[in-house]
Amino acid sequence: MYTIDLTGKNALIFGVANQRSIAWAITQTLNQAGARIALSYQNERLRENVERLAPALSSAHPEPVEGSKSPLLVQCDVTREEDLASAFQKIKEQMGQLHMIVHSIAFAQREDLGGSFSKTTLEGFRAALDVSAYSLVAITRHAAPLMADGGSILTLTFLASERAFPGYNVMGTAKAALENEVRQLAYELGPRNIRVNAVSAGPLDTLSSRVIHGYTDMKRIAAERAPLKRNITHDEVARAALFLLSDLSSGVTGEVLHVDAGYNIMGI
Ligand SMILES: NC(=O)c1ccc[n+]([C@@H]2O[C@H](COP(=O)([O-])OP(=O)(O)OC[C@H]3O[C@@H](n4cnc5c(N)ncnc54)[C@H](O)[C@@H]3O)[C@@H](O)[C@H]2O)c1
Numbered sequence: 471m472y473t474i475d476l477t478g479k480n481a482l483i484f485g486v487a488n489q490r491s492i493a494w495a496i497t498q499t500l501n502q503a504g505a506r507i508a509l510s511y512q513n514e515r516l517r518e519n520v521e522r523l524a525p526a527l528s529s530a531h532p533e534p535v536e537g538s539k540s541p542l543l544v545q546c547d548v549t550r551e552e553d554l555a556s557a558f559q560k561i562k563e564q565m566g567q568l569h570m571i572v573h574s575i576a577f578a579q580r581e582d583l584g585g586s587f588s589k590t591t592l593e594g595f596r597a598a599l600d601v602s603a604y605s606l607v608a609i610t611r612h613a614a615p616l617m618a619d620g621g622s623i624l625t626l627t628f629l630a631s632e633r634a635f636p637g638y639n640v641m642g643t644a645k646a647a648l649e650n651e652v653r654q655l656a657y658e659l660g661p662r663n664i665r666v667n668a669v670s671a672g673p674l675d676t677l678s679s680r681v682i683h684g685y686t687d688m689k690r691i692a693a694e695r696a697p698l699k700r701n702i703t704h705d706e707v708a709r710a711a712l713f714l715l716s717d718l719s720s721g722v723t724g725e726v727l728h729v730d731a732g733y734n735i736m737g738i
Contacts, residue, residue, distance in 0.1 A: 485574030493574035495704035584683025620663030637683035656724030672730030697732035
């Protein structure tokens with residue numbers, strides 16, 4: 471039997487905003503598998519949320535980071551190079567090596583998540599692509615030198631990269647760029663045994679999904695049409711993430727794994 475034991479492995483997770491964040495579901499799963507956790511939060515406003523959630527991890531963790539009871543917390547707005555540099559410096563000092571990165575980050579201006587896609591402004595386009603797509607490149611650049619023994623990098627994407635979804639608009643463009651990055655980074659870093667993959671998740675209720683115009687309809691239709699005839703859960707995404715982040719998937723890189731109850735295979 472193959473068991474997943476991440477004891478002695480270090481994971482840096484970007485994108486916990488609250489208890490509904492996909493990143494939080496992945497964090498709990500990695501923690502249960504024994505990984506040492508560092509959580510990166512966007513800004514001071516979210517720090518409180520992350521600080522409130524973090525203690526839930528310590529009990530499941532036999533050997534807490536820094537000898538303390540809590541996981542390592544680092545502030546990082548991924549659009550700021552100085553934040554990235556200082557966050558990774560802190561990780562280097564306090565964790566040494568990294569084995570896993572979770573990139574669970576997206577942003578678009580509210581007015582760009584509904585209405586006519588052709589009305590997207592250059593500013594809105596840049597903001598969405600900067601945070602939601604370019605950040606994976608920047609994070610990987612900082613993370614790779616800390617992955618001396620190889621590693622696994624995971625991002626979160628959505629089917630709007632491949633298909634037209636009303637309301638998703640510029641975020642679809644960003645996800646298409648993100649998935650292309652997954653393949654390019656997988657190719658570049660493969661010789662160093664650093665794998666790069668994505669989970670393409672079905673609709674899940676989070677802070678981010680709620681602002682997408684028509685999200686509730688999208689979720690209902692996905693459940694009606696998907697082969698499994700239901701929506702997915704946070705936990706299902708977290709377990710697929712565990713697979714892609716652990717050695718169970720040692721032969722998989724550059725992959726976009728759909729965790730969407732099969733919705734993506736349907737023609738109608
Ligand atoms: N919820 C869904 O239905 C769904 C489906 C498929 C994919 N996804 C993707 O999953 C990922 C996580 O989203 P979520 O649904 O958990 O929502 P969420 O709002 O909980 O997470 C989004 C995260 O992005 C972070 N972020 C935004 N701008 C940032 C910046 N400048 N610097 C650092 N962090 C920044 C936020 O702080 C937040 O933690 C996103 O990439 C999203 O597109 C979500």
